[in-house]
Amino acid sequence: MRxxxxxxxxxxxxxxxxxxxxxPAHLDVPKMSRHRIALFASTLAFYVAIVxxxxxxxWLVRLDWQVMFFRPYQQWPEIHAFVDYxxxxxxxxxxxxxxxxxxxxxxxxxxxxxxxxxxGVSLLLLNVTVGAAKYGMGRLGPHxxxxxxxxxxxxxxxxFPSGHTANAVVTWGILxxxxxxxxxxxWLSALSAVTALGVGMSTVYLGTHWLSDVxxxxxxxxxxxxxxxxxxxxxxxSEAVLLGLRxxxxxxxxxxxxxxxxxxxPAATPVVLLPPVGGRKDAPVCExxxxxxxxxxxxxxxxxxxxxxxxxxxxxxxxxxPPHSDRVLRGTAGSGSNxxxxx
Numbered sequence: 201m202r203x204x205x206x207x208x209x210x211x212x213x214x215x216x217x218x219x220x221x222x223x224p225a226h227l228d229v230p231k232m233s234r235h236r237i238a239l240f241a242s243t244l245a246f247y248v249a250i251v252x253x254x255x256x257x258x259w260l261v262r263l264d265w266q267v268m269f270f271r272p273y274q275q276w277p278e279i280h281a282f283v284d285y286x287x288x289x290x291x292x293x294x295x296x297x298x299x300x301x302x303x304x305x306x307x308x309x310x311x312x313x314x315x316x317x318x319x320g321v322s323l324l325l326l327n328v329t330v331g332a333a334k335y336g337m338g339r340l341g342p343h344x345x346x347x348x349x350x351x352x353x354x355x356x357x358x359x360f361p362s363g364h365t366a367n368a369v370v371t372w373g374i375l376x377x378x379x380x381x382x383x384x385x386x387w388l389s390a391l392s393a394v395t396a397l398g399v400g401m402s403t404v405y406l407g408t409h410w411l412s413d414v415x416x417x418x419x420x421x422x423x424x425x426x427x428x429x430x431x432x433x434x435x436x437x438s439e440a441v442l443l444g445l446r447x448x449x450x451x452x453x454x455x456x457x458x459x460x461x462x463x464x465x466p467a468a469t470p471v472v473l474l475p476p477v478g479g480r481k482d483a484p485v486c487e488x489x490x491x492x493x494x495x496x497x498x499x500x501x502x503x504x505x506x507x508x509x510x511x512x513x514x515x516x517x518x519x520x521x522p523p524h525s526d527r528v529l530r531g532t533a534g535s536g537s538n539x540x541x542x543x
Contacts, residue, residue, distance in 0.1 A: 372391070
């Protein structure tokens with residue numbers, strides 16, 4: 201009987217880390233539903249109300265001064281070190297790097313650029329809207345206040361709304377926005393809300409922001425997250441353009457880099473057997489040298505050279521001496537008495 205091993209939680213985690221063979225077709229893209237439009241409208245009304253309350257120096261400004269005079273960092277000094285580190289979760293640089301690393305892995309795993317493009321669009325909207333509001337209203341912070349009870353508007357400051365709070369809402373909220381299941385979206389939404397709430401209250405504790413700055417920062421970040429579905433068509437077109445450009449670059453590289461030709465073996469020079477010189481069977485046989493070896497040029501002595509046909513014929517015995525008619529070979533008849541007498 202065959203039994204299959206039950207997958208542990210670690211096995212499921214490693215399975216999630218594997219890259220999917222192709223882009224999933226069930227990616228959930230949030231739509232601009234009526235519920236989302238109602239939330240966007242109510243958040244926008246809250247945003248306008250906070251700005252108006254600060255402009256007219258209402259009870260909200262008096263509450264800001266009361267919290268500032270309370271000095272929370274002096275009331276609970278034991279948590280000051282922790283808050284100094286915790287407020288980093290609202291700084292744009294570190295949070296953008298961490299979230300971009302996670303969404304980059306999501307892009308690689310699902311074969312899509314949508315997570316990174318959505319992060320880029322949200323950060324661009326954050327810089328434009330929050331930056332314009334900061335420098336447009338020019339409110340000074342609690343440490344630089346000039347007159348007790350005033351709203352400190354249009355004095356060259358840049359703290360209204362709170363950039364730390366708005367950045368925490370957007371950068372951690374984009375993880376919930378890109379969640380693939382409704383359950384994961386709910387959990388990540390709650391986690392990002394608690395993180396952004398803690399970052400905003402940390403700035404109030406440290407005395408770097410008014411309480412109204414934090415309230416407006418929450419509203420500014422939430423408006424960006426709620427408006428992201430309106431930019432989904434732009435994200436889709438940008439992804440198609442980038443992927444098409446990538447494919448054209450790959451095709452261009454394939455055309456400009458031809459496949460290397462296989463190495464050809466040098467052709468072997470045929471061996472030619474020359475007839476024995478002078479008719480002798482035991483004469484050495486000369487074989488030509490292979491063409492793969494470099495041949496040294498032959499240097500001839502100066503002067504006229506004769507061809508092989510004009511040279512002196514070789515004797516049968518292999519001697520190159522010219523024949524003499526008056527010389528008698530040894531052991532031949534007719535030598536007479538000359539053969540007996542030897543010097």
